[in-house]
Amino acid sequence: MKKRYQLGVMDLYPIAVNKTCMENSPLFKVQFVEKVDVKRLYDAVKRALKDHPLFACTIVYDKKYYLEEIDNDFSFYNVNEENRPLIYGDDTNGYLWQICYDDYHVVFEWCHAISDGRGGFEFFTSILSYYFNVEKPVEVNLDLGLESLYDKKEKGIPQKKQPNGFKAKHMPYIKRGYKTDCHILKVPMKEILTVSKKNDSSPAAVLPPLFSMAIRKSLSKKIKNRNVCCNLIIDCRAPMKFKTMHNCVLSKKITYIDKYDNLDFSLVSTIYRSLIDLAVQPENIVYEATKMVNTIKPLVSIRPRFIQKFLVNIVTKSMKHTDCNFVFTYLGKMNLDEKVMKGINDFSFRSWTDFGECNLAAIDFGGTLVLNICENFYNKSVIKDFIDICNELGIHFEIAKEYEYEQANLRMKKL
Secondary structure (H helix, E strand, O other), X not given: OOOEEOOOHHHHHHHHOOOOOOOOOOEEEEEEOOOOOHHHHHHHHHHHHHHOHHHHEEEEEOOOEEEEEOOOOOOOEEOOXXXXXXXXXXXXXXXXXXXEEOOOEEXXXXXXXXXXXXXXXXXXXXXXXXXXXXXXXXXXXXXXXXHHHOOOOOOOOXXXXXXXXXXXXXXXXXXXXXXXXXXXXXXXXXXXXXXXHHOOOOHHHHHHHHHHHHHHOOOOOOOOOOOEEEEEEEEOHHHXXXXXXXXXXXXXXXXXXXXXXXXXXXXXXXHHHHHHHHHOOHHHHHHHHHHHHXXXXXXXXXXOHHHXXXXXXXXXXXXXXXXXXXXXXXXXXXXXXXXXXXXXXXXXXXXXXXXXXXXXXXXXXXXEEEEEEEEOEOOOHHHHHHHHHHHHOOOOOEEEEEEEEEXXXXXXXXX
C-alpha cells in the first residue's frame, strides 16, 4: 500500500481555496552561468524527491484529503517563463509542481498544499545542490505544522491590535484574473543592512513601512482612513526551533498610520521591529498557531465538499480586500555551497496577489536583495515613489525587469 501523509489546516487551506481569488502558487526562478543540462537536472530532482517525500506525492481523497506517494515519471517543459503551461497537476502526472527550463533558466512552482515558501525553497535548493554535485543534508521531519505548536492553555504576551488598512476602493485596481504586473528590483544588500543597523532593525522592518509610505502618496488626502496594513509572513520554524516539511507559517499585521508621517523613519522602523519581535516570541507563536487552527479547521472540515467550496468562495471574496493592503514575505539569505553559488547568475522569488492587490517577495542572493513586486494598481507611480523614498535613505534600487506575470495553478479532477 502506498504511503499516505496526514495534512494540517495550513496544508488543507490551499486545497480549499483552489480555483478561488486567493489561490496561490509561488515561483522560484534561477539563471545558470552555463546552459541547462537536462539530464543533470532530472537526476537532481530525482535525488531531491527522496529527501523531500511530500513533493513526491499527489493529492487523494478518501473521506478526507491526504498526500499519497507516487512513483510516476515526471518531466520538464522546455519553454521560457512567459510561455510555460499555466495548469499543472493532472498534466504533470499527478505531481503538485512543475519545472520549466530554457537555455539558462529553470522555473519551479508548486501548490501550497505540499508546503509553504520555506518548504518549497528547501526542496528547490536541494535540486540546485545536487545539480552541482554538492551534498545537502536534509532532516526529514513530517510532523504537522501549526498543530504541533497547538496549546489552548497559552494566552500569549499582549500585543497591540493594529488598525484596519484603507478600503480597496480608495486604491483602484485592475481586475484580470491571475495576471499581475511584476517589477523585479535589485539593490546591494549592504545598503539595506546599513539602514537596518542604523535603526537597530531588520529588512522586514525597513521595506514594509517604506512601501506603505509609497502607497500613501497615491491615496487621496480627503479619505478618512489612509492607513496601510501589511501582512508580514512569519516562518514559525526558527523561533520555535522546530523543523517540519509541512506548512508552518503565520502572518503578522502591521499598520502604517497617520502619525508615522511626523516621525523620523528610524523611529518608525524601530516600532515595526518591536512589533515583529513581539510577534515571534514563542508564547505568541503558540497562541496565534492555536487560534489559526481553531479558525481554519471548521472551514476545511465542512462536508460535503460542494458546500465547502460554496462557503469558501464567499469567505475568500470577502477576505481578499479586507484582510490587508499588501503582503511582504522575506526568505532571508540563500545559504548554499560556494560551488552552487558560482554556477548561478541570478535568482528570484515571486508570489501572486492572493491578499489585496500587491505582494512583495524578497530574498538575499549573494549579497543582492532581489525584490519581486506583483501589483494590480491602476496608479503605476507607486513603484517609482517607493524607489524615490528608498533613495532618500541610501537604498538605491534598480529596476531589473518589468513585465506582465501570470500565475500557474494546480488543476486536478479530484479537487
